[in-house]
Amino acid sequence: MIEIKEDQLEHILDRAIQSISSDDVLQLVSITKSINKTDPLTFFDGVKTLKKDRIFWTSTTDEFCLAGVGSAYEISADEARFEITEDRWNSLLDEAIIYNPYQVPGTGVVALGGMAFDPKKKQTALWKKFKPSQFTIPEYMLTKNENSYYFTVNIVVKKDDHPVQLAKGIMEAEAVIFSNQTSASGNAAISKKKEIKPEQWKETVRQATEEIREKQTEKIVLAREMRLKFNKHAEIGQIIKNLMDTQSNSYVFAFEKGEDCFVGATPERLVKLENEHLLSTCLAGTAPRGATPAEDKKISNDLLHDDKNRQEHDFVVEMIKQSIKKYCTDINIPEEPVIYPLKNLQHLYTPVTAILKNSYSIFDIIKQLHPTPALGGTPKKEAMEFIREHELLDRGWYGAPVGWLDSNKNGEFAVAIRSGLIQGNEASLFAGCGVVKNSNPEAEYEETNIKFLPMLSVLGGQA
Ligand SMILES: C=C(O[C@@H]1C=C(C(=O)O)C=C[C@H]1O)C(=O)O
Numbered sequence: 001m002i003e004i005k006e007d008q009l010e011h012i013l014d015r016a017i018q019s020i021s022s023d024d025v026l027q028l029v030s031i032t033k034s035i036n037k038t039d040p041l042t043f044f045d046g047v048k049t050l051k052k053d054r055i056f057w058t059s060t061t062d063e064f065c066l067a068g069v070g071s072a073y074e075i076s077a078d079e080a081r082f083e084i085t086e087d088r089w090n091s092l093l094d095e096a097i098i099y100n101p102y103q104v105p106g107t108g109v110v111a112l113g114g115m116a117f118d119p120k121k122k123q124t125a126l127w128k129k130f131k132p133s134q135f136t137i138p139e140y141m142l143t144k145n146e147n148s149y150y151f152t153v154n155i156v157v158k159k160d161d162h163p164v165q166l167a168k169g170i171m172e173a174e175a176v177i178f179s180n181q182t183s184a185s186g187n188a189a190i191s192k193k194k195e196i197k198p199e200q201w202k203e204t205v206r207q208a209t210e211e212i213r214e215k216q217t218e219k220i221v222l223a224r225e226m227r228l229k230f231n232k233h234a235e236i237g238q239i240i241k242n243l244m245d246t247q248s249n250s251y252v253f254a255f256e257k258g259e260d261c262f263v264g265a266t267p268e269r270l271v272k273l274e275n276e277h278l279l280s281t282c283l284a285g286t287a288p289r290g291a292t293p294a295e296d297k298k299i300s301n302d303l304l305h306d307d308k309n310r311q312e313h314d315f316v317v318e319m320i321k322q323s324i325k326k327y328c329t330d331i332n333i334p335e336e337p338v339i340y341p342l343k344n345l346q347h348l349y350t351p352v353t354a355i356l357k358n359s360y361s362i363f364d365i366i367k368q369l370h371p372t373p374a375l376g377g378t379p380k381k382e383a384m385e386f387i388r389e390h391e392l393l394d395r396g397w398y399g400a401p402v403g404w405l406d407s408n409k410n411g412e413f414a415v416a417i418r419s420g421l422i423q424g425n426e427a428s429l430f431a432g433c434g435v436v437k438n439s440n441p442e443a444e445y446e447e448t449n450i451k452f453l454p455m456l457s458v459l460g461g462q463a
């Protein structure tokens, strides 16, 4: 399946080790090969035997998937996280030895990761495994791009490393990865479900509407948490499978850190970059799906013309437009939103396309956009202060950018909503909604209830 032979691998590693000038240089070697069709979920389940953290990502269709295991190199940052991450990424690539004849997006050196919604909010024990910003270059990674499949090995070599030993370790791991056809072991069932302080949350919504009426802000997004217990350990591979089976038009992602795993199926693109073509999305304004096509159509129509939802949406459109102006040319934003249908709900949707000026990177765009008023509010600073002070929740990575970027300036980031933190046989789910001046706390509460459904339904096993 894999063309590269052990002696070639040894040779590549040997040359890389020889080229290291000093003891403290970290030299990344990355080797990509084209492989036969390999199901990303089977790969994800198979690499479990390596007992290392795994990462999974699909785009909104399963035409594009990444699955990785282990960490050849990690870039984490706290303060100035965008700048530090970009600097370290660029220095790593400057030195890296990359064998990738394909140049297909998502192959070669790829960093996958995410970040905390608000690094200024006090971190609780809930998110202790997740850093304010954390990107991983996996040791082994599968890329599915349309009907082509690629396997990448990444390894950081040091001056005194032994090429023969390293090559042997890699070949052994590959044998394990591709021989192991374990499949997911079935759904866990929810044995206990607890909403965290729902009445207090509604009161916070009311306070936010007051704040808005007093003209401190225009929109504030407030989220809440639901805590679950299962009858056994939840199986991440099974959860991903259920999400892929049920949540179309959504990015399915999983970031594993030991026993904890942040998983979700989010419809919200933050930014996609392919050959300087930029695509962003305004997604805000929500209604349930109808039981019949006629009812569904009526709900869509009402949503498209509902003042309160249009307001929630328009704040996002305006902010994205203003934020990318300096960084892009050829910005194209339709005048009116359309409906974005999902299994359990529907949203107002406006796509944004542009060309990124070549002096800027995906990090510049993420930094400008996060958080959009879809997850923070308007104005950004005031809304964030309100959330920091009043929201009862440590959002952790919920509501923040998660995604990947490669060494050829391609990448895609989604906003991590419709998600949960799985912790063995327990989990926390998160859902929020945009509060504007005439929000009704009870109606917003109901809206968050439908936003819990994508995760709840796949966790209970009654998808
Ligand atoms: C905050 C969430 O979703 C966001 C809020 C929406 C709204 O209030 O209408 C719609 C989509 C997202 O922008 C969530 O799902 O947790």
Ligand SMILES: [Mg+2]
Binding pocket: 284, 285, 286, 312, 433, 434, 447
């Ligand atoms: Mg809403």
